Amino acid sequence: MELLIFYPLAGFCVVMALGVIVSSSPINSAISLIAMMLGLAGVFVLQQAHFLAILQVIVYAGAIMVLFMFVIMLLNLKSAEEDTWSIRPQNTYVSVLTGFLALGALYKIACVIGQAELNSPAAVPDDFGTVVRIGTTLFTDFVLPFEVASILLLAAMVGAVVLAKNKID
């Protein structure tokens, strides 16, 4: 039953990720990315990580993608540039070779993963992925990373305001 839900969801995510890469207009890419992130939230629900699924919808599909959309609208990009797929002339061989290497690596990973014996999961308890359990872990074992993350977000906020200010000199 879970497999029947997983395959269409995974296929949808992969197709949408390809849509991000392939489409020539950035706004289409952004919409594909939103769809991919919603699909991934579904995958998280399938793994019973409900809190992370909600976070994925709110933070990624909500906040981050709104920021992307906002910047695309602000920059007023042309929808169809003719040099979407043009690669730097000096780098043609390097880019194509690296693309083939990445696909080969994916093939190799698929072979290794396909043969692995990983089909005996531990029994999942009822509180897996709930806010209570993640919050307990976050505020007991990971207090220092949590505080550092808050400093990081503050620094990013100040940095974004300073960088996007009108005069840079």
Place this chain on the structure above:
Amino acid sequence: MDGFVPLNHYLLLSATLFVIGVLGVLLRRNVIVVFMSVEIMLNAVNISLIAFDHYLNNSDGQVFSFMVMCVAAAEVSVGLAIIIAMFRNKPTVNLDEFNILKW
């Protein structure tokens, strides 16, 4: 349990999405699309973290992926601010045009 999704499938989905992101970074020249490809890669890593978490019945991986989301939010805000600042100096989003730091 019949029809249970094995760990392999999640790892394969994660690897596929990561490679798609790498290809986007390598092959596209639009700076915003490159940035979105980085987001795809971060999401792919999140799938792996949560899959292992589910497999091992642990909570640490979910906290890690929480941190990944944190870093992604910070990265996006600063990165888009940099893109806007660059666009103000030179009205283009083609990465090949930004070669002023190259000697």
